[in-house]
Amino acid sequence: MRINTAIRYVSGITVLGSALLMGQVQANEDTECIAPAKPGGGYDLTCRLAANALLETGLIDKPMMVSYMPGGIGAVAYNHVIGVRNDDPNLIVAASTGAAVNLALGKFGQYDADEVRWLGALGADYGAIVVNDDAPWQNLDQLMEDLQTQPGEIVFGAGGTVGSQDWMKAALTAKAVDISPRDLRYVAFEGGGESLAALLGDHIQVFTGDMSELRPHLESGTVRVLASLSEERLGGPYADIPTAAEQGYDVQWPIWRGYYMGPDVSDEAYQAWVDKLETLSEEEAFAELRDARGLFPMSRFGDDFDGYVKDQVTQFKQLAEEVGLTQ
Amino acid sequence: MKIAADRVLGFALIGLAAFFAVQAANLHIPISYEPVGPKAFPIVLSIVLALLSLVLVFRPGENGHFPDKALIVKLLAVLGVLVIYALLFTQLGFIITTFFAVLALTKLFEATWRKALIASVVMAVGSYYLFTQGLGISLPSGYWLADFI
Amino acid sequence: MFDFLIDGFGVALTPLNLGLAFLGAMLGTLFGALPGIGPINGIAILMPLAYTLGLPAESALILLAGIYTGSEYGGRMSSILLNVPGDAGAVMTTLDGYPMAKKGLAGPALGLSAVSSFVGATIAIIGLTLFAPLLARVAVMFGPAEFFALMVFAFASMAVMMGKDPIKTGIGAVLGVMIAMVGVDSGTGVLRYTFGMAELYDGIDFVVMIIGLFAISEILLMLEHANRPSNESDEMPPLGRVMVSLKEVLHCKWTMLRCGLIGFIVGVLPGTGASVAGAVAYTTEKRISDKDGTFGTGNMRGLAAPESANNAAAAGSFVPMLTLGIPGSGTTAVLLGALMLYNITPGPLLFTERPEVAGGLIASLYVGNIMLLALNLPLAGVFARVLTIPRWVLVPAIAILAFIGVYQLHSDLMAIYLMLIIGVFGYLLRKLGFSLAPVILGYVLGGLMEDNLRRALSISGGDTGILWQSGISLGLWIAAAALLILPWLVPKLLPSNSTEKNKQGA
Numbered sequence: 001m002r003i004n005t006a007i008r009y010v011s012g013i014t015v016l017g018s019a020l021l022m023g024q025v026q027a028n029e030d031t032e033c034i035a036p037a038k039p040g041g042g043y044d045l046t047c048r049l050a051a052n053a054l055l056e057t058g059l060i061d062k063p064m065m066v067s068y069m070p071g072g073i074g075a076v077a078y079n080h081v082i083g084v085r086n087d088d089p090n091l092i093v094a095a096s097t098g099a100a101v102n103l104a105l106g107k108f109g110q111y112d113a114d115e116v117r118w119l120g121a122l123g124a125d126y127g128a129i130v131v132n133d134d135a136p137w138q139n140l141d142q143l144m145e146d147l148q149t150q151p152g153e154i155v156f157g158a159g160g161t162v163g164s165q166d167w168m169k170a171a172l173t174a175k176a177v178d179i180s181p182r183d184l185r186y187v188a189f190e191g192g193g194e195s196l197a198a199l200l201g202d203h204i205q206v207f208t209g210d211m212s213e214l215r216p217h218l219e220s221g222t223v224r225v226l227a228s229l230s231e232e233r234l235g236g237p238y239a240d241i242p243t244a245a246e247q248g249y250d251v252q253w254p255i256w257r258g259y260y261m262g263p264d265v266s267d268e269a270y271q272a273w274v275d276k277l278e279t280l281s282e283e284e285a286f287a288e289l290r291d292a293r294g295l296f297p298m299s300r301f302g303d304d305f306d307g308y309v310k311d312q313v314t315q316f317k318q319l320a321e322e323v324g325l326t327q
Numbered sequence: 328m329k330i331a332a333d334r335v336l337g338f339a340l341i342g343l344a345a346f347f348a349v350q351a352a353n354l355h356i357p358i359s360y361e362p363v364g365p366k367a368f369p370i371v372l373s374i375v376l377a378l379l380s381l382v383l384v385f386r387p388g389e390n391g392h393f394p395d396k397a398l399i400v401k402l403l404a405v406l407g408v409l410v411i412y413a414l415l416f417t418q419l420g421f422i423i424t425t426f427f428a429v430l431a432l433t434k435l436f437e438a439t440w441r442k443a444l445i446a447s448v449v450m451a452v453g454s455y456y457l458f459t460q461g462l463g464i465s466l467p468s469g470y471w472l473a474d475f476i
Numbered sequence: 477m478f479d480f481l482i483d484g485f486g487v488a489l490t491p492l493n494l495g496l497a498f499l500g501a502m503l504g505t506l507f508g509a510l511p512g513i514g515p516i517n518g519i520a521i522l523m524p525l526a527y528t529l530g531l532p533a534e535s536a537l538i539l540l541a542g543i544y545t546g547s548e549y550g551g552r553m554s555s556i557l558l559n560v561p562g563d564a565g566a567v568m569t570t571l572d573g574y575p576m577a578k579k580g581l582a583g584p585a586l587g588l589s590a591v592s593s594f595v596g597a598t599i600a601i602i603g604l605t606l607f608a609p610l611l612a613r614v615a616v617m618f619g620p621a622e623f624f625a626l627m628v629f630a631f632a633s634m635a636v637m638m639g640k641d642p643i644k645t646g647i648g649a650v651l652g653v654m655i656a657m658v659g660v661d662s663g664t665g666v667l668r669y670t671f672g673m674a675e676l677y678d679g680i681d682f683v684v685m686i687i688g689l690f691a692i693s694e695i696l697l698m699l700e701h702a703n704r705p706s707n708e709s710d711e712m713p714p715l716g717r718v719m720v721s722l723k724e725v726l727h728c729k730w731t732m733l734r735c736g737l738i739g740f741i742v743g744v745l746p747g748t749g750a751s752v753a754g755a756v757a758y759t760t761e762k763r764i765s766d767k768d769g770t771f772g773t774g775n776m777r778g779l780a781a782p783e784s785a786n787n788a789a790a791a792g793s794f795v796p797m798l799t800l801g802i803p804g805s806g807t808t809a810v811l812l813g814a815l816m817l818y819n820i821t822p823g824p825l826l827f828t829e830r831p832e833v834a835g836g837l838i839a840s841l842y843v844g845n846i847m848l849l850a851l852n853l854p855l856a857g858v859f860a861r862v863l864t865i866p867r868w869v870l871v872p873a874i875a876i877l878a879f880i881g882v883y884q885l886h887s888d889l890m891a892i893y894l895m896l897i898i899g900v901f902g903y904l905l906r907k908l909g910f911s912l913a914p915v916i917l918g919y920v921l922g923g924l925m926e927d928n929l930r931r932a933l934s935i936s937g938g939d940t941g942i943l944w945q946s947g948i949s950l951g952l953w954i955a956a957a958a959l960l961i962l963p964w965l966v967p968k969l970l971p972s973n974s975t976e977k978n979k980q981g982a
Contacts, residue, residue, distance in 0.1 A: 032465075034887065039520030040810035067465050069887040072677030073660075076888055079674055109674055155935050162358050163665040186360050187620070187931045188662050193803040193812075197746040200800065203619030203935060215816070216801035220823040292817050325357050336908055340647065347654060347669075356666050361933040365661040365668060368926045369654070376650045382643050388909060394700060401699055406900065409692070409875065413892040416879065425879075429872040435699070438868035446869055454876050462506075463522075464513070464884045 032065045033259070034093045036077030039068055045293055046094035046257045049122060050277075053289045059276050073164075074099045075108045082115050086262040089269035092119060097255040098165045100309055104316030105163050105325060113313040116260040117270050118306040120277045122286075123295030127169040127229035127253030128214055129244070130207040132199055133222050140227045140247040143206065144177050151179045157187040157195045157204035163325050164188075168316075169208035169229065169253050171323060176249040181323045199223065210255060211238060212294030229253035234296060256298055258305065274302040333387030340380035348373035405435055420469020426451040480827055481605060484835025487534050488843050493836070496531070496539040497844045501851055504546020511554055511687055511874075511881050514563035515547040515790075515807045523814050533818035534836035540814055541794075541837055542844045544807055545597060548750060548790045549848050552589045552783055557582060557862045558874060560691040564682055565750025565786030567916050568758040570690065572771065572778030579774050582863050586856035587720030588776055589783040592732050594849040596784030599736035600743065600791030601841045604798075609827075612799035615744050620931035621942045623748075625952035627925035630752070632956035633759040634917055645914045648905070652918025655680055656926075663930045675890040682751075683885055684895045685919060689912055691878045692899020695871050697906065719857065728780040731761055739785030743792025749805040750786040751920050757785030763959065772911070791841060798822050798834060 033047035051064035069077040077093055085091055103113045137143040160166030171181035189195040192213045199207040217223045218237050227244040229252050244251040280286050281299045300308050351369035412428040426447045433443035458464045507518035519540050526536040551566035556573035576585040658669045659679030670676040735757035742753040761781035762771045771778040796802045801823040803809035827834045882895050936942035944950050
């Protein structure tokens, strides 16, 4: 009996030990992408894009693990990477324009944009100014005219709170005709879906959303996109939508989707990732995967991207000060 | 002593209400598009909570039975196990922490050593493989071995 | 007119798709039954898999929809057996499900809730088939003002929860609303009650909340029961009979139908999901049929109500997704993402342009629902045996599931600490004679109430008239007022009512 029990314990511990070892070996090879949000959102999509595309093009051998770390619109993951996994060569974290906005507003705690290594962006989405199909405005000019004469009569809505990237689109639109963002009427919803529903139900008049989430609605003609907030006209189903700039308003809002790494990652590991992403962005197969996720081409990597993000944060800081958002 | 519980609770909740209201009142709001703002709701809630708690202070309900000393020690022990489990969860990895946590919990719930050890091994290893391999959920494998390899 | 459905059944009944629907139902039940791992995670995890396997669009969607509806079935299991909600929609299921299990009626409770789920889902799927485009138009009429009125109605119907200790019910609800205030204020972006902790910016997560409040506090309570001297009978609750009887099912038939309808309507509205549906259905049903005050002590109707409603809500949330391209819940948002991957654009054109997708999905919901019933009824007896597992196995198992559930969602220890703190809080509340249901209800409804009130007022520029301008909101206000006034009024008008009540209670 005793011996039996002893054997059982020993075998149990052996199983345990070998299981641990196996887990560890796996962990060393595995690449990981942290989506700093709950499953299903834009960050999840950003991670999945890298994970699927890298695997499909053979740039990584084993599936990349995607884990979720919601909290503070990315702040929790940002702090985690700086504080805990600061030198993990296999870890990338999804980020977007929203993260830059929050960095600018100081919502990421004591850290600023210099704390991590910005890796690159694989795609972008663009802001859009959308009205209901039966709205009186046929183009951006008409809307802007009305906005100038009676800013308090037009209700803007979007999926983010004051200071979020969704709000920024509305604020910049107002600023383009010298209306203070404070004089707007703006309603913050929980995500783009709810805002779109409110637009369709005529509860709000203008929705400042993102192009990719509008794709289902372009064909059916339930909404009218007055302007795309991109540098140039977008292709495909969006080709008929004029940019704000070509209608004479200097409003641009690209939403890049990219990645960063911990601050103490070695230069070799960093450069290896930069090369990987750069190679990926040139693959034919990648373009398809990116298009399927409703993203537009954007390729910025390494130092170029690093500078881009930091410039953007500085810009946003200025903007936030202008409208009195900084505390 | 008998009626104390609800009274103590009442006073504690009034304290909480006051804290909640003061915090709300001190909020700094750069831009707000409506008259209610982020302060009103919490302040109204604090007032309602304070009023309800006041009723509790003056008309406390009957006491439930409360844990005796031995039980409190055990409660704290279970909590302690859970906190330590959490503390070491990512450091030591899922399997090893789960093994010890299950061992401690089964012992606290008065299993024999044999049963406890079997349960610990089965649960730690079994759930690890069920969730990572079967359901594709990632669990911490631990950093501790990395230093040796 | 229903050509798409006939085509759809042609698609759904192919062996591959039948197999996928079955797989989805199985996995969904499992995901739902595990606390903290709900439909969103299940779908998010399996979506890339479906895509890499190269499944055609309609097959992938059938698999994912099976997981979604399956997890609403599965969520009830741990609610009934462990008093720990398996997912958001199953919170109200604990109220009468767990007491039933304690009385030795775990088998019938599981069986009855499976039937209720089936009835609720069937009502919703029929509603989806017949009225989807029409309902989509009604759904967008719900703006912030209407949602606010709906929340007022929900709180008014919550007054019935006041039960034996109205003060503590009230305090519980207020505490729940207070917890919902933590995090970034959605109107102004101001941080409330975060004390500088980034982990709290997004508020206290629903999963952390229910796992802490229910699972952790349950572990602590179990310790107490284990320590009582007379724990012999307590250790092994009688298993009792395993199957629900036809009589019991028929006893609840109106409850199921009513709550299925309520759940469907709430599910169709964008922004409210299974948790709100369960809450509204339970409180409404208590108002209607709790003549003898046994709701909350193991009343069969109290169990049937939320289960019928949360499954109906799950199917209902397909309405705005399929017809408008608007996700009505987090889960349908993920499904919408899946559709986009296949280059399918949901919206009014879906039914004409891709009938095999729309029809196949709806047909597979019918098929999947029948499968789920067939799967869940016989399993009721098996799962009821969970109760005979000794505590020294059950407690660590709950602890592991709680940790995994929270960790896989947050990858962050702070969330686990928070869960433990909330667990102690929940334990203290329960020891002090509070019921947890008002806390959860306050938490779910309170945030929605504040947000929508303030949204409505920013739309109107501060004019409170907007709150009762539309017919819908006016109707809801009147219904809310009626809920509060009628209970006082009716007995006065009908003095003989009390004898009637006693008869029904017997």
